[in-house]
Amino acid sequence: MTALVEINDLRVGRQGSATPELDRFSLTLSAGETVLLLGETGCGKDAVLRLLAGSLEQDQEISGTIRFGENDPVQAATRPTNPLRVAYVPSAALHPLSPTAPVAQQLTRVIGHKLRCPQGAAREELRTALERLAGAPPIGMLDRFPGQLDNATLCWALLAAATAVTPEIVLCDHSFADISPLVARTLIGALLAEQQRLGFAVLYGGRIPQAVARLGARTIVLQRGCMIEEGEAARMMSGQTHSYTRSLFHALPQPDAGRLNRTSTRSEALLQVQGLMLQAEKKARNAISFELRRGASLALVGEDGSGRRGMARAIMGLDRRPGRILFDAVDLNLLSEAMTSRLRRRIAFVTSDDAALDPRMTLWDVIDEPLRVHLKLSRELTTGYREAALKRVGLASHDGRRLTVAALSAFDRRRLQIARAVVAAPLLVVVDEPLRGLDAVARATIRDLLAEFRLEQQAAFLVVTADFAVARALADDAMIFHEGRMIERGPVRELLRAPRESATRALIEAADFGPLSRAAEAV
């Protein structure tokens, strides 16, 4: 294979900073090859992607050599222009497009600039690229604004814009990280199909080991700017050499990791949903009814747009739907706001929504609020519980008195939500995609914290997720949603062993269980 890019001994640092962003990095990327750069945020993969995209910042110091195609190697410090046609596919969750212009208009402008063609021709290229991608939306849908489209549709649009320019290298910057596993799998399949057709190289920056299985690519593991390990996907999936790599792969669902104790079914019903309608047309057969007992756990599993989130929002009182919802045998819709508020204090949430906590609150405020306001504890008791909760989730070293939520990373916010839930002593915890958008080690930490929380406090768990692996880790029972209807329900183990519906099967396969799937067969 022809080497498209050869990077040798690359070092990227910032002026005035002793620690480089990337150190002694070497890479050879050939035409038609896929390489995965795997590591947590700050590992240095971003620097490689930016170097090849030609968007390194001016204050960055670079050394090492880089060679494009058959050209002579040049010093990277000269910031040579990349003569190869590069396409960049960012993560849709990072809002790479302007919210005030239609998606198609923006991508057409990008394509028009790269291909040096008029807007009309560029739009035609985009339309053709979308038609080639199996599962992509029609171009008419992209005439909406980014805020009107879900992340999956935006991912398709960004991928189509990349392939439309017939690139030689495609740089994927966590492109399919923050969407459901099933959609991510489909998108990766489409990317690899286009790679077969056009022969471009793919350099994929990823933060979770699931990407190794999905891409099946040569993997380079990075930690704090250094190359830790390198190997083919099969070798990586079967065993890792370095301890850091092992810790990353620990984030994968483990078949034998701590079976959850099944709660006695003789406990009282905590949550009762009766005849809830998720779809506009009220058909009796589409009404959903179920019960969640104290200490039990139930996962609502389905793709984005399947109705699982609508169900969760209805339960949390954020949306009104036809039907009845009883919490602790009380119909919340019949109570006054004051009484409803008292009952809702026994509900906590952990969600991937970064805007779930008030950004102005300090860490201490977030924990103290349920203790002082809801439980009316004294200052001394509040301090004790707060410190214990922060220590438990690993936030005790932060300056909780001054640091606000706005200054926290996604991982820290997620941990803070758990700490708040812990101190609130809830009867019901609603968990909505708790692992989405996190690095590998962070995902393992959150998953373990939630599992411990569930075992210790015996709160009922309602897990809302598109990832069957999350459902397996945190719930005993599951309801599968598809196109606004509940299509299947039962214990998670039974669903894994013998799913009846094809949609359920697709969700299970997309979760990349690997060894877990084999373990499920043995159950």
Place this chain on the structure above:
Amino acid sequence: MSAIFAPSLPRPRRILAIAGWAGLGVVALAVTMSDFLAHAPANELHAGPMLAPPSAQFPFGTDLVGRDLLSETLHALSVTATAGLEAAVVAILAGGFLGYMSAHLPKPAGLVLHWAFAVFAAIPALLLAIVLIGLTSRGISALAAGLAAAPLAFVRAFDRASRAGGARHADYARATGVSASMLLRRDLAYEFRDMFLPIVARAFASVTIILSTLSFLGFGATPPHRDLGLMIGAAWPNYLEAWWTAGFPALTLVILILLARLAAGLDEGERP
């Protein structure tokens, strides 16, 4: 210390805010000690020759009736600053605070209040103040200026509170039992913590401009309690020949307003 002064502002602006408050501190000191610092008591006629230009003896010169302009400016600064502070308090209470609270009222009541205040906000504050003074008396110019500035402050605070109330974190809070009153207390506490000093400074700058304009037009301060606007208005007929009679009071006024703007972090309400 910089965390006290508008922690929500970016660091460079926070430094400016500290400089602004330091400057206002100097002004406050000058105001407190104006009787001591001034060479002559307020409104002392014939302290020197008429319309004398700036000199070593009279650094700011003298006016048409021989008053020492430096002393007069100090006394007028005291009157302006005091009235400005009173008006700022009125504007914040009747405008910002009321607006914030109104956003948490039941929706129909809140909308009616917003509608009413929006009508007043469509009228220049100067005209509103003139009408209020015309309806009552010049003695309430500080109150009138504060009330005139209140409608726009109300509308902005209402919109800000509505945005906070409609934010996703408010939804999650309500879903987990945080009551409406608790959310209101939370909002007010954080507004106070983050924005109180910049809001006070910004309000002070706005109402000082209104007050001094009122005095200039003859609707504000009345002699013998002359403020900077009245001084400039009195100097108006002669200032083309004797620029210092209006120049120094005007410069003092501009510096006062600029210091207040600095104390607000150079924020004119452009940050949402």
Place this chain on the structure above:
Amino acid sequence: MRVFALRESGRLAFGLLGALLLAAAVSALSLPGAHEGVQGFLAAMASRLLAYATFDLGSSAVSGLGAAQELIARGPTTLTFVLQGIVIAAVFGIPPGLLSGAASLRNALAPLGQFVSAVPVFCAALLLAYVANRLLGPALPGTPVALLPRDLAGWSQIVPPALTVGLAGMSAVQVGLRRASVTLEDAPFRQGLGRLGLPEREIERFFVTPVVFAGLLNSLGEVIVALLSATVVAEWVFHCPGIADLFVKSVALRDWNMVALILFLFAATAMIADFAGRIAAHAVAREAA
């Protein structure tokens, strides 16, 4: 767009209704019955509303002419000031404001803008008159009549009031543009589109500038209010008997009927400008709901 326009039209209609009620309330103070308790006041207000409905606007205590006649006679002066202010504010305020999409430039220009807006309008008016007097000689008395004077005295008459109003408008324009720029300061799409391959000048031209300009359009109501406020001072300082000058005199004479009409006129102007600005802003740079 249609839904937005309908909603804004409703908002405008309610606003104008509110302004009308306010005008009726102020105008009712002229009637003797208004001071006889709440009922008397409401009756007086109702009678004023009926009078407005029949276009009976009363007369001016300043000149004795009919109110409508007086407003029409003085209108051109005020209108001239406002239009001059709009032109100066647009020409000198918009270009640097659009450049303020770049944070570094905005931070550099901010102190200058702050200094200009910290100067009260009447101080600016006196300063401009002083400078014009020194450079161009004494101004002609009375209202400027010629848009392009032939002599220095004429220029000395026309430039200071135009600049007085224009500077106030310019400050308001700058605030509106800065408000929009601040929201774009750390917008992720700037980096995102750059990494997708779009050069910075195209990002600024197609995706930043329209939003900044839309921010200005959204603030059009506030700009008009600033211009009207500055016109009050300009007419007073430069002895140009326009509507704003009539307002001040009417308050002094307690001619509440005239005061009410002018308040309504100014409020309606600001509301209509706000409406037009919001519609235009929505068309220029819509945000998805």
